[in-house]
Amino acid sequence: KLTSVTLSENLESIGNYAFYNCSSLTNIIIPNSVTTIGDYAFYGCSYLTNITIPDSVTSIGKAAFAGCSKLTSVTLSENLESIGNHAFEACSFLTNITIPNSVTTIGAYTFYGCSKLTSVTLSENLESIGNYAFGRCSFLTNIIIPLSVTAIGEDAFYGCSSLKIIYCEAESKPV
Numbered sequence: 001k002l003t004s005v006t007l008s009e010n011l012e013s014i015g016n017y018a019f020y021n022c023s024s025l026t027n028i029i030i031p032n033s034v035t036t037i038g039d040y041a042f043y044g045c046s047y048l049t050n051i052t053i054p055d056s057v058t059s060i061g062k063a064a065f066a067g068c069s070k071l072t073s074v075t076l077s078e079n080l081e082s083i084g085n086h087a088f089e090a091c092s093f094l095t096n097i098t099i100p101n102s103v104t105t106i107g108a109y110t111f112y113g114c115s116k117l118t119s120v121t122l123s124e125n126l127e128s129i130g131n132y133a134f135g136r137c138s139f140l141t142n143i144i145i146p147l148s149v150t151a152i153g154e155d156a157f158y159g160c161s162s163l164k165i166i167y168c169e170a171e172s173k174p175v
Contacts, residue, residue, distance in 0.1 A: 003047075007031050014041045016061065023047060032056045037064050039084065046070055053077045060087050062107075069093065076100050082107075085130065089113055095139075099123045106133045108153065115139060122146055129156045138162055145169065 004027045005019070011031055016038035019025060025045045030037075032054045039061035042048060050073035051065065057077040062084035065071065071091040076083075078100045085107035088094065096119035099106065103123045108130035111117060117137040124146050131153035134140060142165035145152070149168075157163055 003027070007034070009033055012036075014038055016040055017043070019045055021045075030054055030057070035059075037061055039063060040066070043067050049073070051075070053080065055079050058082070060084055062086055063089065066090055076103075078102060083110055085109055086112070092116060095119065097121070099126065101125050104128070106130055108132060109135065112136055122149075124148060127151065129153055131155060132158055135159050141165070142167065 001024050002022045003024050009031045011034055013036045014034060018041045020040050021044040023044055023046045026047045033056060035056055035058055037057060037060045041064045043063050044067040046069045048068045049070050052075040055077045058079055059082045063086040064084060066086050066089040069092050072093045074097060079102050080100050081102055086109045088111050089109050090113040092115045094114045095116050098121040101123045104125055104127045106129045109132045112132050112135040115138045118139045120143050126146055126149050128151040133156045135155060136159040138161045140160050141162050145168045147169040
């Protein structure tokens, strides 16, 4: 029945499973002192609608927000270095996401099943996209893969039935 949480301004880490399956949680403000969000920290918080990850956060654990089915808005930290596998899996109402330039890897199944995801802006420093990272993002119509990407995992765009354009940037060379 937990619906709202106010965290201490001195909190440095949100641990693994901290709010696991708190399905009534609708509001949480993560303070600027937090640097890590653990595995499954908000897994199954199905009524959480928006989340802002402050710039102090450098890592988001495995499946940290998976199953937050009503999550419509996510603002990621500009200092985020890693996003765990399955981090936003099955966030079926998420419509857009911007991956900050500090992120170099998108893990496996990170946005799998985000069926309403229509807009993705990838980091200019992104190096790899994991297996099934955007699988079953059925409303995704186009995506720009930055020049920095050197690896795209198996079935990274599996089941993206509306995907019409994948634009891969190319290094321009003088003629």
